[in-house]
Amino acid sequence: MPTIPNPQRALAILRQTFGYPEFRPPQDEVIGTLLAGRDALVLMPTGGGKSLCYQIPAIAHAGTGVVISPLIALMEDQVNALRQAGVAAAALNSAQPMAAGRDIEDSLLAGELDLLYIAPERLLQERTLDLLARCRINLFAIDEAHCVSQWGHDFRPEYLQLRVLHERFPQVPRIALTATADLPTRQEIIQRLGLEEARVFLRSFDRPNIRYRIDAGNQGSRAQLLRFIRESHDREAGIVYCLSRKKVEETALWLQGEGIDALPYHAGLSAVERSRNQGRFQQEEGVVMVATIAFGMGIDKPNVRFVAHLNLPKSVEAYYQETGRAGRDGLAADAWMHYGLQDVIQLRQMITQSDADPARKALESQKLDAMLGLCESTGCRRQALLAYFGEQLAEPCGNCDNCLHPPATWDASTAAQKALSAIHRTGQRFGVQYLVDVLLGKDDPRIRGFGHDRVSVFGIGGELSANDWRALFRHLLLRGLVDVDPEGHGGLRLTAAARPVLRGSEKLTLRRNEAVPKRAREKGAVSTVAAGDAALWEALRQHRRQLSASQGVPPYVIFHDATLLEMLRRRPQSLAALATIPGVGERKLEAYGASFLQVLREHG
Missing domain, CATH: 1.10.10.10 (Winged helix-like DNA-binding domain superfamily/Winged helix DNA-binding domain)
Structure with a gap:
């Protein structure tokens, strides 16, 4: 195991800046690898703490850590959260005014930034590479590294050129991170990014807080979706994925008519409408986004309580990544899917009618077959899902539909x-x-x-x-x-x-094709609050909403639901006690501690 240079410094940053008492394996090993100047490839599930693996060494070392991220929304989320924690972070992207970009470049040259987020297209410009060569860069982090795979589900051609970082900056350690990569994709990441000497950290792909449920049928998907939302996730945030733009708009409009605060999102909407809807989803509580797969990769919202699919995903990787957007805060969440015969026919036709070469078509057919196999399985969904990524779960999970209600x-x-x-x-x-x-x-x-x-x-x-x-x-x-x-x-x-x-x-x-038994409401973030605590829970959330609105940031950037729940359970009465709550770092304690203590005392 590598030794972290000044390991107490890294631990102090974790505790003081981010408010967490200890590292989760293998975070400490990854950080030690980067601080020792070595490359790393990190595969962790969504919500597993990948970001801290590069954020902490970037803060701990002199210089700036450069993070290559594929989407502007993801960069903005990360930068907002870091600034709330007192970290000097910024993003360079095409949506900024030119003057704002120049100010960020000046801060970078002056050594005033701990972290700089940038899209691969911007990074690869010769002007940007020359700029970085004039700065002290302490690491490069390549997020969503599966985008490098031409055989993957989120291929971005610009990622193929990121090997230039190794060629232009051979002494700067690199870390590539992803939550979705089977063995061939991992090998492709290593080869294309020149990470042959990198240490590989593979954490379990299991997300035990997510309950997987897959229903098949040819009719009634809307009624089942509505029942699922009302019984299990009333007034909670969620994402509903549909295959076509038309189905997105029809489903969103129908949910609105049923009293659900639902919004559409797909590439056919204007940029203004997409931005407005995405902003509402991030800023407000309880909004349901109905979307094509164009939505989600750039969303860091931790309290998405469910992800629903009204059509069959094209691959297990796509399904895993999309369902992984639920429950990033570690609290209970649901992944529910309803698909029918027409989905199977449509996806088969899309493969056979595409212009792809025979090898690509064969691979896409294999991936679809694996997805269909997961749907058809009568055994534990989690065991089948993890097996696809080369991981064995010794016992059935007891927390999927097949485990809870074994199919006939x-x-x-x-x-x-x-x-x-x-x-x-x-x-x-x-x-x-x-x-x-x-x-x-x-x-x-x-x-x-x-x-x-x-x-x-x-x-x-x-x-x-x-x-x-x-x-x-x-x-x-x-x-x-x-x-x-x-x-x-x-x-x-x-x-x-x-x-x-x-x-x-x-x-x-x-x-056997039979009706699925009615489920009781599943335990989620709100349902874990006892009736006697409901008033305080809502008061804490309302105070968080007011703070976030005044600063123009999403509520979860102030504190995650999991942090509020700990406040509710422990009822701290002093700043020292509040400082022991996970997620309350020094900067947030100073900024928000007194006001949250006041809320707790008023409802004590």
């Missing part, structure tokens, strides 16, 4: 033979609804016109309902027994994997 299964072999035969007998060119109508023997002019009322499979599916047949076809797609017509008409075709099932030599056991 059934022998679907005979029904699958009927469904596969229906595809074959109708010429392997029709969609699911048509095939279901044939199996149920529906009197339909189109079926009669094609002569499919005379095929052997017509009307042989009366033992299952239409919804059950649709669920079965979804499973056949998930298992790869059928695929989608590449011409884009939604027709289903048999694959080679269907033969053993058709012959009866392979048994097919599936999840």
Whole structure:
């Protein structure tokens, strides 16, 4: 284990500046590595404390730490939080007036900044590299390092050029950080950034405070979402992801009509509207953002209590990163997803119709198959999710839908033979609804016109309902027994994997398509507050809102919910006692301590 130069200095910064008593492994080792002048690659889950790994050594060493971050919103969040803690931090980005940028550059040259945040596009400009060469830089931190992977889900071409840091500044240690990277992506990060000599720190990807739940069906996703929000997360912040812009706007408008404070976010909105909606989400309590995947990577809001998906994500990495935006403060949070057969068909078609080369299409198909496998699993969701990232969880988690409500299964072999035969007998060119109508023997002019009322499979599916047949076809797609017509008409075709099932030599056991039992409200941040403490809890939150509004920063920049909950539980009556609350550093104690003590005394 590397020795931290002056380890007490790093610990003192942690306690005095950030208000935390001890490091969480492997933060101390990462900090020691950087302070010793070595490179590091850090893989930690969202909310695992990655930022402190570069912020503390940047503060501890003379000079400035330069942080490469992909989104302006993320930079602004980090800078606001650091300034609240008394750290000299700034960001250079394209949204600033030219005069403000010059002032920041002057502060950098004068050695007045502990941390400078900058986008990769700005960093790579020759003028910026020359500027940095005239400064004392103590480290480079490359955040969201998975963006370097051309095979990943958030590829940014500018990240491919960040190897220039090693070439232009060979003596400056670098740290690359990400929360989502399977083994091939990790290897690509190392190769593309020239981190072959870096120490690799791989912390568990597990987020035990997140409860995973995946529901499948073809109808009723809105009603289930509304029930989920009202019963489990009423008046709490959340994100609802949809696949298309149209669905985002329709869902946001519908939620508003149901009394939910919901806002839309997608790339088709004007920059002004996107900025306004994002600002409300960050500044206010209890706002639900309905968004495409264009939203979220730059959001550091710690008290997002749920992430919901109304469509199937394209990969496990995308799902993990998006769900990871819930519960960054460590308190209980939910990851809920509802998907249907049409999602599977649509994503398959998007892959087959794309202009990507065959290798890229094959990889995207493999990633989608892994995502579908997670959905179809009857075992512990967390075990399956962690296994994808190469991590083994010895025992089922006891905190996912499959653990809490083990799914029923059934022998679907005979029904699958009927469904596969229906595809074959109708010429392997029709969609699911048509095939279901044939199996149920529906009197339909189109079926009669094609002569499919005379095929052997017509009307042989009366033992299952239409919804059950649709669920079965979804499973056949998930298992790869059928695929989608590449011409884009939604027709289903048999694959080679269907033969053993058709012959009866392979048994097919599936999840039973049944209603999910009603869940009781899950414990979240608000529900952990006893009825007798509700008034004080709201008073603390209201005081935080007033402070944040007066300074133009989000409430969580003042204090996280977890810090307020500790105040509620401990009821400190002095500044010395308040200083022992995690998240209360010296700067915040001085700025806010007396006023929060007053709130506590008034409700004592």
